[in-house]
Amino acid sequence: MRVHFIAIGGSAMHNLAIALHLKGFHVTGSDDEIFEPSKTRLQKHGLLPAKEGWNPQAITTELDAIILGMHAKKDNPELLAAQQLGVKIYSYPEYLYEQTKDKKRVVIGGSHGKTTTTAMVMHVLKTMAIDFDYMVGAQLDGFDTMVKLTREAPIAIFEGDEYLSSPIDLTPKFHWYKPHIAMLTGIAWDHMNVFPTWENYISQFTKFAQRIENQGALIYFEGDEELRKLAKNQKQALQVIPYNTAPHQLKDGQAIVGWERKTYPMEIFGEHNLQNMNGARLICEQLGLTAHDFFTAMQSFKGASKRLQLLKKKEGTNIYLDFAHSPSKLQATTKAMKEQFTNRALIAVMELHTFSSLNKAFLPQYKNTMNTADKAIVYYNPDVLEHKGLPALTPEEVIVAFGREDLQVMTDSLELVKWLKQQNYTDTNLLIMTSGNLSGINLKDLAEELI
Structure with a gap:
């Protein structure tokens, strides 16, 4: 597969470029400015463009796909060339779905706590030696990249961002993923520049839930009024599972989770983190892990970058x-x-x-x-x-x-x-x-x- 990235230097884009390169794809890209750490990381994998700027001559019918980043504008010369030649153009999330449509997809969405919860699930699966693909919005300890795509892994774990997909694709990113297991952490108005009203913002989560695969599961935080309404209106073919804060007590400044007569001292703290953790537990149980396996693995979780x-x-x-x-x-x-x-x-x-x-x-x-x-x-x-x-x-x-x-x-x-x-x-x-x-x-x- 020959894939070209327009705006390869973006945080998400360069990670996807590296992931496809490691999967064996022939990857090229361009950008008008590339900053660190993207620059060094692309260079390490031989993917750094020879010079900055746009090069419409690089767009040919030999390309299997163009992946368009949000940093590019609608009049980008490479984009115009691709449209003229009829080369297939994907947004970043659309291509992630394309690469994982035969896998069991898990998507964690919500206005807050997405990265932390995704990191929790990834940490537990890795600790339990379960193979999975992933996309997460921060660089995590123990993971070389923010995106991993393989042919072998049966599961894909995605952080589900509600922001727009590309300059020519105004679909919220998480609408593309069509999860088998979905989790929503809460809804609090954000991205006012894109979703100007509260009602408009809420509707994006309703549409996300409608895209969950038949016989799938929606895990949601029961303390959120909007999520309770959303859960009540789901189709009968969907398994709807509420969660609250994991049962715990604070002792000497440490959160200790109590579950089925066992205790699990945790590195993380705060009610919000303990809510996220309980939702992550339900995801992992849907993937076949026991609560004991989950909490045992979580004891070594120190949190995601820039999240407490x-x-x-x-x-x-x-x-x-x-x-x-x-x-x-x-x-x-x-x-x-x-x-x-x-x-x-x-x-x-x-x-x-x-x-x-x-x-x-x-x-x-x-x-x-x-x-x-x-x-x-x-x-x-x-x-x-x-x-x-x-x-x-x-x-x-x-x-x-x-x-x-x-x-x-x-x-x-x-x-x-x-x-x-x-x-x-x-x-x-x-x-x-x-x-x-x-x-x-x-x-x-x-x-x-x-x-």
């Missing part, structure tokens, strides 16, 4: 990084930190970075989401607002939206770093929540400097 990731610790102080940017995740993550470390103060820093979070119409969704933190700081870069074509935002507007009068709002990352270095971290944890990096700050280095 421990950056640095010393006596009385932990510094965590979390991908939290949506209101529900922000609230759940700060609450989990306070519940886990009851004798420590919590400093919580959140970066407004996504289109939704920087949008004045969406900002009120954040009301009271940081109230469990002892000190709360919101940072945003005014240049990002301008880059996204959004109206300017004042610190006062952010304070009103979050509903916390003592909220500190900063717009200069160097000022934020200076403030963090002035804090006393005795019996105090720091939680940094961002889908970015505070405008170019190396957060691991910062954690080292702070404690």
Whole structure:
């Protein structure tokens, strides 16, 4: 198979390119800019384009498929050439389905917790020496790539993102996968730039459920009102399975799960994580594992990158990084930190970075989401607002939206770093929540400097 990637440098795209290369495909690609770590990883596998830029001459009828990334535009010269020649064009998720349509597909969707739950299932299957293909939205410990595709594996585990598939395919990605086993973690309005209303956003999950294969299973978080409604309306041929938080107790700052008269001390903590874990257990039981096998394997799971990731610790102080940017995740993550470390103060820093979070119409969704933190700081870069074509935002507007009068709002990352270095971290944890990096700050280095 000869496959060409338009915009090969993307996080998801370069991982799929490597996966197909390792499967034995002849892979080429192009991009107008490729950053690290994509650049080094493509180079390692001999897939880095000889030069940056678009090359329509590379598009010929000898290609079996074009895979089009979101970074490309509709008038991309390579895309126009492919359309003119009639070469088959796939979006990234469409091609993943194409490669796994003869396998048992497991898809984990929801507004939050997708990556963590997918990572849990992958960790357990790997620990139990079960072969599987996968696609996950973060680089995980123990896995070389974010995508693996083989001829042999009977199972495919996918993180199911609801964002759009490609510039010419406005289908939400997870609509392509047609799972046999599906899990939904919860619904909280996100991607306002694509789904402008709550009703429009919810409808994407209804359509996802309608695409589950006959005799398949829908596993859903019972504490979510919208998911309860969705589950009630499913076709009779579907097995509908609710889950809640895994039964546990906190002992000496550690979550200990109790199941069938046995106890399993865990590395992870927080009610949201323990909910995700219980959903992951049900997926693994659908795949033939026992609860004992699952919880035993989960004891060595340390979490996914940027999902309550421990950056640095010393006596009385932990510094965590979390991908939290949506209101529900922000609230759940700060609450989990306070519940886990009851004798420590919590400093919580959140970066407004996504289109939704920087949008004045969406900002009120954040009301009271940081109230469990002892000190709360919101940072945003005014240049990002301008880059996204959004109206300017004042610190006062952010304070009103979050509903916390003592909220500190900063717009200069160097000022934020200076403030963090002035804090006393005795019996105090720091939680940094961002889908970015505070405008170019190396957060691991910062954690080292702070404690």
